[in-house]
Amino acid sequence: MGNQEEIESRIIAAIERIERFSEKPQEMPQQASFIMGDDPAIKDELETLRSENQLLRQELLELTAAYNGLKQAATNVSGKLDDTIEKVSELLEH
Known part of the structure; x- marks a missing residue:
């Protein structure tokens, strides 16, 4: 599971970087048009x-x-294993 968590955190970090970059021009249209020009x-x-x-994101x-x-x-x-262990324990006790 550690590998999946690492992949997930890397994807989240990449999405956040992309969002910051892509939202900046929308937040500051004057600067964006100056920086991006045509x-x-x-x-x-x-x-x-x-x-x-x-x-x-997908x-x-x-x-x-x-x-x-x-x-x-x-x-x-896990629940099924717990139930099975409980049943076996009951059988062994009786």
Whole structure:
């Protein structure tokens, strides 16, 4: 699970960096137009970052859903094992 948690934290950090970059021009339109100008390369890069942001968000949602499913499965298995251990203990005591 440690590897999955590391991947998840890296994805979250990447999303946060992309969001900070992509939101700054929207927060400060005068500066953004000055900085970006009409440079198509910068506009393309920003669009690429936005697309990557969306892909990473989707991947994060999928990983979170998979994690939650595995967590629920582990909880179910743990409960069944506890029940089985309790039944075996009762059989041994009687």
